[in-house]
Amino acid sequence: MTADWPSQIFEKFKEQNVRQVSYVPDAGHTKLINAIIADPDIHAVSLTSEEEGIALATGAWLGGDKSVLLMQSSGVGNCVNMLSLIKSCKIPFLTLVTMRGEWGEFNPWQVPMGSTTQASFEMMGVHVMRIDQPEDVQDVLAAAMRMVFEGGTPVAVLLSQRLIGAKVFEGAK
Amino acid sequence: MAEQELDRLDVVAQLLKDRGDSLVVTGLGSSTYDVSAQGDNHRNFYLWGAMGGAAAIGLGLALAQPDTPVIVITGDGEMLMGTGSMATIAKQAPGNLKVIVLDNGHYGETGMQEAHTNSVTDLTTMAKGAGIEQSSTIVDQAGVDRLVDSIKRLENAPTFAVIKVSAKSYLRADTVAKTIKDGAYNRARVRVALGVGIE
Numbered sequence: 604m605t606a607d608w609p610s611q612i613f614e615k616f617k618e619q620n621v622r623q624v625s626y627v628p629d630a631g632h633t634k635l636i637n638a639i640i641a642d643p644d645i646h647a648v649s650l651t652s653e654e655e656g657i658a659l660a661t662g663a664w665l666g667g668d669k670s671v672l673l674m675q676s677s678g679v680g681n682c683v684n685m686l687s688l689i690k691s692c693k694i695p696f697l698t699l700v701t702m703r704g705e706w707g708e709f710n711p712w713q714v715p716m717g718s719t720t721q722a723s724f725e726m727m728g729v730h731v732m733r734i735d736q737p738e739d740v741q742d743v744l745a746a747a748m749r750m751v752f753e754g755g756t757p758v759a760v761l762l763s764q765r766l767i768g769a770k771v772f773e774g775a776k
Numbered sequence: 777m778a779e780q781e782l783d784r785l786d787v788v789a790q791l792l793k794d795r796g797d798s799l800v801v802t803g804l805g806s807s808t809y810d811v812s813a814q815g816d817n818h819r820n821f822y823l824w825g826a827m828g829g830a831a832a833i834g835l836g837l838a839l840a841q842p843d844t845p846v847i848v849i850t851g852d853g854e855m856l857m858g859t860g861s862m863a864t865i866a867k868q869a870p871g872n873l874k875v876i877v878l879d880n881g882h883y884g885e886t887g888m889q890e891a892h893t894n895s896v897t898d899l900t901t902m903a904k905g906a907g908i909e910q911s912s913t914i915v916d917q918a919g920v921d922r923l924v925d926s927i928k929r930l931e932n933a934p935t936f937a938v939i940k941v942s943a944k945s946y947l948r949a950d951t952v953a954k955t956i957k958d959g960a961y962n963r964a965r966v967r968v969a970l971g972v973g974i975e
């Protein structure tokens with residue numbers, strides 16, 4: 604492994620010419636968000652709520668831009684109705700979700716949404732992939748991007764709380 | 777108050793008369809029908825759901841196509857559900873994005889229940905507060921004329937306009953029947969019109 608996993612994800616975005624990345628911040632996404640903000644060729648779109656990111660992704664694709672939505676598992680419930688857009692309009696949609704409420708979670712309020720994140724995506728027709736080990740990041744992301752941008756299948760990649768780990772996660776509330 | 781209330785269908789006709797190559801996103805409800813009633817266009821994207829998403833779709837499209845005017849035409853109820861996107865738009869500030877709210881003070885599509893905008897809520901103030909400086913309320917024909925003049929202009933910042941219209945509704949079965957409901961076809965058609973591929 605040559606780089607840390609957030610840098611590997613960023614490299615994949617660049618390889619695929621992703622032009623818009625939207626996010627509601629999560630501590631686990633900090634490094635990736637900073638890399639996106641620093642990149643002049645990517646619109647870093649700070650959202651007030653996650654469902655805006657679904658709508659933004661739809662508009663981006665209408666206009667010819669590939670996009671990715673970054674969020675924490677607690678934001679997935681905010682997206683459910685808006686995911687109708689992805690299904691009805693067959694938008695190649697990719698989201699990377701940092702998981703909370705599943706691995707040594709100190710905050711019990713994260714558990715209800717964390718434990719239903721995968722089911723929420725699946726009931727709206729979004730294919731779910733999961734990464735537990737840093738060494739799997741590159742492969743899973745490459746596979747997910749192929750499914751989304753070549754095959755048109757909407758995919759959510761869940762970055763497990765164990766993967767995010769104490770290092771990136773330190774101090775996050 | 778305006779001497780004579782503005783009519784939504786007439787306002788939309790004026791806004792779109794010289795639209796050129798503008799892209800138009802319509803919010804579910806009467807806005808979709810009013811735009812469709814002007815005649816179909818390959819650069820129209822009609823929403824039949826995704827309530828609260830029209831402005832954010834316009835933002836994604838405006839960022840992807842910075843040299844093309846993107847006009848969002850939506851209702852006050854639809855905008856109320858997506859007010860957070862005002863802040864998101866203000867932060868990105870694309871000068872080709874025009875968000876136009878046809879404010880009839882009611883939820884027309886669902887049976888004309890009174891909306892917050894009819895009494896206590898001012899969407900223009902909310903948009904200004906969110907940081908969209910070029911936000912205004914239009915109550916008369918002179919205001920509509922000014923908006924028509926600027927609608928295709930690529931500016932330095934987005935435009936937000938609330939047009940106060942009468943609560944008259946034009947929901948007609950023939951307009952509903954002929955408006956595209958297949959979202960996948962609609963998005964492919966917009967992409968072909970823009971020359972960015974079918975997929």
Ligand SMILES: Cc1ncc(C[n+]2csc(CCOP(=O)(O)OP(=O)(O)O)c2C)c(N)n1
Nearest residue numbers: 805806807827851852853854882883884885
């Ligand atoms: C999430 C969601 N909640 C409720 C509805 C039902 N609904 C459809 S249109 C509409 C009102 C739209 O009001 P407005 O934007 O003011 O449209 P107009 O009065 O111009 O028809 C509502 C509440 C819906 N489609 N989706």
